[in-house]
Amino acid sequence: MKFSNEDSSQVYDYMNVLSSIRRKVLYRGSSELDEFNLNSLRAGINLQLKEVDVLSDITNDDIEKMENQAKLNKRKKNPYEPTKKLNEMKISLTYMEWYMTGQKRKGCGYYDGYKNPKTREEIVGQQEILKHQGRLNQYWKDIVVEKDRMPQKEGAKLRKRWLLGGNNYRRIVEPLDIAEYYKKGNVKYIENRPNHYKLLEKWLDEDKDSNSSEVTRIKAASLTEDSCFWAHVEEALILLRNMVNGGSINADKELEEFEAYVMREIENYAVSPDVFLKGSSLMTWWNEYKAYKGTAYASEFARYMNKASYDSYK
Structure with missing residues (x-):
């Protein structure tokens, strides 16, 4: 397994999110929202939030701000706006973020909650998210292919706004693609990783290298920066279980490299x-690894986990 670090700012633009929601809302009758006594735009917002099960997490002040932004956007609307499609994709990405928030509120991680839905409600919510996931994947695959074929000067990799948006998409959506991949019993995701993810990450790294100013992170990322993190976890689980069952005798070194990789990500x-939530794939791996290594095993990562230092990781 090969591991690398990545450090870049999280940028998320909600421009035109609400105006698009207004166009897409299905009016299901007033009885469902009688208690809100809201206008049609506000009612539509609440219906969409309820659909992805995050209505209770969004304050009235937040909705009011988003509604005001939507009205402002409408007044400024430019029919020749070249970023219209990008803004439409941000609608789908917003739903993905709301879904993520809902999973965390339920106490299960984004990755594992998606991979292993436990209730009918969670399965229905996942089906809705799959629609947005599919739209986003198709859009960014097309964008990356188009830009990669252009002459370097004309394509300029991806313009800054697309570059940041594309890598925000990568961090949110690729973990779900990884979940689907391993759920089907596949192995070695990174060797079979879709090319558009690799290029988005490569272009971001090149842009970062050309930028002399680098900000040191002082608190935990809201999105795990390495979008292949869960693929590394899955491979570590497979290696460990194969070794325990006698299928591999040379995996100790790779598992220790995985420990070091996770420790670097924590330190950075x-x-x-949410990777440390009880029942997450990482915690499952750690508990099985600790049982395999025994209580006398010592490493920087083992000390961190045995002391439950992750409880203060924020």
């Missing part, structure tokens, strides 16, 4: 705190 605040 590059993983989201």
